[in-house]
Amino acid sequence: MSGIRALQKEKTRRQLIDAALGQLSSERSFSSLSLREVAKEAGLAPTSFYRHFSDMDELGLTLVDEAGLTLRQLMRQARQRIDKGGSVIQISVRTFMEFIESNGNIFRLLLRERSGTSKAFRAAVNREISYFTLELCDYLQQANKLDAEVAYLQANAAVTIVFSAGSDALDCDKKDLAALAQRTIKQLRFIARGAFEIGVGNKNRSEQRSSSAKDETK
Amino acid sequence: MSGIRALQKEKTRRQLIDAALGQLSSERSFSSLSLREVAKEAGLAPTSFYRHFSDMDELGLTLVDEAGLTLRQLMRQARQRIDKGGSVIQISVRTFMEFIESNGNIFRLLLRERSGTSKAFRAAVNREISYFTLELCDYLQQANKLDAEVAYLQANAAVTIVFSAGSDALDCDKKDLAALAQRTIKQLRFIARGAFEIGVGNKNRSEQRSSSAKDETK
DNA sequence: AAAAATAGCGTACATGTGTACACCGAAATA
DNA sequence: TATTTCGGTGTACACATGTACGCTATTTTT
Numbered sequence: 140m141s142g143i144r145a146l147q148k149e150k151t152r153r154q155l156i157d158a159a160l161g162q163l164s165s166e167r168s169f170s171s172l173s174l175r176e177v178a179k180e181a182g183l184a185p186t187s188f189y190r191h192f193s194d195m196d197e198l199g200l201t202l203v204d205e206a207g208l209t210l211r212q213l214m215r216q217a218r219q220r221i222d223k224g225g226s227v228i229q230i231s232v233r234t235f236m237e238f239i240e241s242n243g244n245i246f247r248l249l250l251r252e253r254s255g256t257s258k259a260f261r262a263a264v265n266r267e268i269s270y271f272t273l274e275l276c277d278y279l280q281q282a283n284k285l286d287a288e289v290a291y292l293q294a295n296a297a298v299t300i301v302f303s304a305g306s307d308a309l310d311c312d313k314k315d316l317a318a319l320a321q322r323t324i325k326q327l328r329f330i331a332r333g334a335f336e337i338g339v340g341n342k343n344r345s346e347q348r349s350s351s352a353k354d355e356t357k
Numbered sequence: 358m359s360g361i362r363a364l365q366k367e368k369t370r371r372q373l374i375d376a377a378l379g380q381l382s383s384e385r386s387f388s389s390l391s392l393r394e395v396a397k398e399a400g401l402a403p404t405s406f407y408r409h410f411s412d413m414d415e416l417g418l419t420l421v422d423e424a425g426l427t428l429r430q431l432m433r434q435a436r437q438r439i440d441k442g443g444s445v446i447q448i449s450v451r452t453f454m455e456f457i458e459s460n461g462n463i464f465r466l467l468l469r470e471r472s473g474t475s476k477a478f479r480a481a482v483n484r485e486i487s488y489f490t491l492e493l494c495d496y497l498q499q500a501n502k503l504d505a506e507v508a509y510l511q512a513n514a515a516v517t518i519v520f521s522a523g524s525d526a527l528d529c530d531k532k533d534l535a536a537l538a539q540r541t542i543k544q545l546r547f548i549a550r551g552a553f554e555i556g557v558g559n560k561n562r563s564e565q566r567s568s569s570a571k572d573e574t575k
Numbered sequence: 576a577a578a579a580a581t582a583g584c585g586t587a588c589a590t591g592t593g594t595a596c597a598c599c600g601a602a603a604t605a
Numbered sequence: 606t607a608t609t610t611c612g613g614t615g616t617a618c619a620c621a622t623g624t625a626c627g628c629t630a631t632t633t634t635t
Binding site: 165166170251253254261265295296299300303306322325326328330334337 | 388
Binding site: 362365366369401402403404405408409 | 580581582583584585
């Protein structure tokens, strides 16, 4: 089993994946792609598609996995930048915006399939997003010594806000992007500040009240 | 012009609209509907469709308008309840959850087309949502004496959170709905509290700091 | 009462779809 | 070396789609 065959198979499988990704755009969703189109774009006969995926759905789920991977790589990148110092929120938002600028179609895929017509797709996307959220949650919990529930709620809200901003960014004039990012940053600060104030109140009522958040609200 | 003709036309136009709405479901999006299906469901010959809409897109935009109407009616309903006293956030979330339970498919339409493949659709949905947001913004501004920008940011963030919760609710077991609502309420409180604290800091730095929000964070 | 307008129908057609099937040639296995 | 496996091809079919066109019956206008 030299693998020259398996190797070639892997390669054309990638061609299919890339062909699908390549066809995505603001006016083309995954569900609007046909098997034939994808196969043709990949330089294959339609029926050859079946040698790699039993279904367009199977391809789609693969794409979602791929997108999740990109998402986690994004997080790693943000972490690196943060470790070099700077405002966590600011850097995170900037990193996310850059991500969207260069991976718009992958992000679109996640956004669309999250509310799409296939339960499996929705579940897959939500799984990826929940990984993302949980990582942020961990970070918040240990960096800010937050209550577990508060940290989760904050992480979840923050991800929601950022994704929504990402969605807006996709239809945004480039000139308005910076302003959008600024608004998003302020909203994240609301959440962080609120979580801090309320979180403190939870375990330690009416003491240390206004000792100004050390996580950044400013 | 007695209008017996125009009347009948209006009626079958409604049949088309209702037919389309009726076909929407968790596994059926508007863009996956065909003109023929809708016409058949409405009891019409396919080609008769054109007497009322030039396009499926035109029908779709009509549906979005319809959905926006329902959304505003929702807001009115929430207002009435709020005026009768009670926690604004709690009542708003409950009202919204009820809305979703009985108008799931309309809400799905908004969610999906907001990130859909038609720029016109996306714009239409965003327009409706922005009405919704602006009304909330007005309310916050005058009820809580908030800075205009802060009020807008809070309203926008709150709507985002609530819509996202609504989206989750659509795929939720009924038994988990109450917990989801509780989490959403807490998140909205984070935002309200943060907006208050930071908003106050903005115009009146470091004074009146922890005079406990009169808008509700508790 | 005559003429014009129009909502709805049926037929027809070109186009795109998923996929079943038989086949080929090269790689893998025996 | 002989045999099997398997990625890829081309043909073929049934089906659904959007929509152009002409017709009818009834309402509306003249």
